Amino acid sequence: MSDLSDRIQQTIEAEPVVAFIKGTHEQCMCGNSERALHALRSVGASFTAVDVLPDPVIRQELSAISSWPTIPQVFVGGELIGGADIVQELAATGELEAKLNEKLGDSWRNGGEERTVSVADRENPLRLVP
Amino acid sequence: MSERLQTLLQDAFPHAQDVEVVDRTGGGDHFHVTVVDSRFAGLPLLDQHRLVYDALAEPLADGTIHELRITTRGDA
Numbered sequence: 783m784s785d786l787s788d789r790i791q792q793t794i795e796a797e798p799v800v801a802f803i804k805g806t807h808e809q810c811m812c813g814n815s816e817r818a819l820h821a822l823r824s825v826g827a828s829f830t831a832v833d834v835l836p837d838p839v840i841r842q843e844l845s846a847i848s849s850w851p852t853i854p855q856v857f858v859g860g861e862l863i864g865g866a867d868i869v870q871e872l873a874a875t876g877e878l879e880a881k882l883n884e885k886l887g888d889s890w891r892n893g894g895e896e897r898t899v900s901v902a903d904r905e906n907p908l909r910l911v912p
Numbered sequence: 913m914s915e916r917l918q919t920l921l922q923d924a925f926p927h928a929q930d931v932e933v934v935d936r937t938g939g940g941d942h943f944h945v946t947v948v949d950s951r952f953a954g955l956p957l958l959d960q961h962r963l964v965y966d967a968l969a970e971p972l973a974d975g976t977i978h979e980l981r982i983t984t985r986g987d988a
Contacts, residue, residue: 814979851965851972852980867982868957 799829806898814866821873859885924967941978953986960984
């Protein structure tokens with residue numbers, strides 16, 4: 783396993799809700815990534831975003847870990863929930879909130895905070911992206 | 913390109929009630945595929961979509977598909 787793969791795995795395990803997207807939470811570069819973030823926002827979930835665009839290897843390593851071929855990918859409590867279509871559908875049916883409750887208790891409702899972290903930085907794996 | 917995806921999906925889901933491929937932009941790389949197959953019934957969405965990804969592994973890997981939307985249903 784590469785360092786990068788380790789950092790991706792650590793991020794998946796450490797962050798209650800993490801979305802691997804193209805862009806950042808403030809400047810999303812892809813319609814599908816935007817749909818996934820919109821679904822998370824619609825239920826008021828706090829989340830951490832990881833931008834896969836800085837290095838194509840991030841995407842390759844992520845897909846090797848998750849066996850999911852496309853971006854975005856949303857993880858809750860270390861478990862892959864799905865891509866944009868699934869997260870959107872789960873949000874619409876109320877199942878997303880149920881999954882968040884099941885995995886995280888009440889902690890995900892802490893104010894809808896959003897941030898983007900980098901996994902590409904070797905020295906400081908969870909550096910906040912300005 | 914839509915025909916190729918249609919063929920791959922029909923091969924993977926020979927008993928599907930419906931297989932639809934829409935080229936969303938007309939550019940041959942942004943697709944919305946819909947598969948209605950009773951084998952999806954009771955399967956988590958994640959697993960339903962995985963089956964579709966498996967069927968389209970080749971065009972996903974070679975970059976033919978730039979963006980993919982998936983709709984799956986277990987009932988017609």
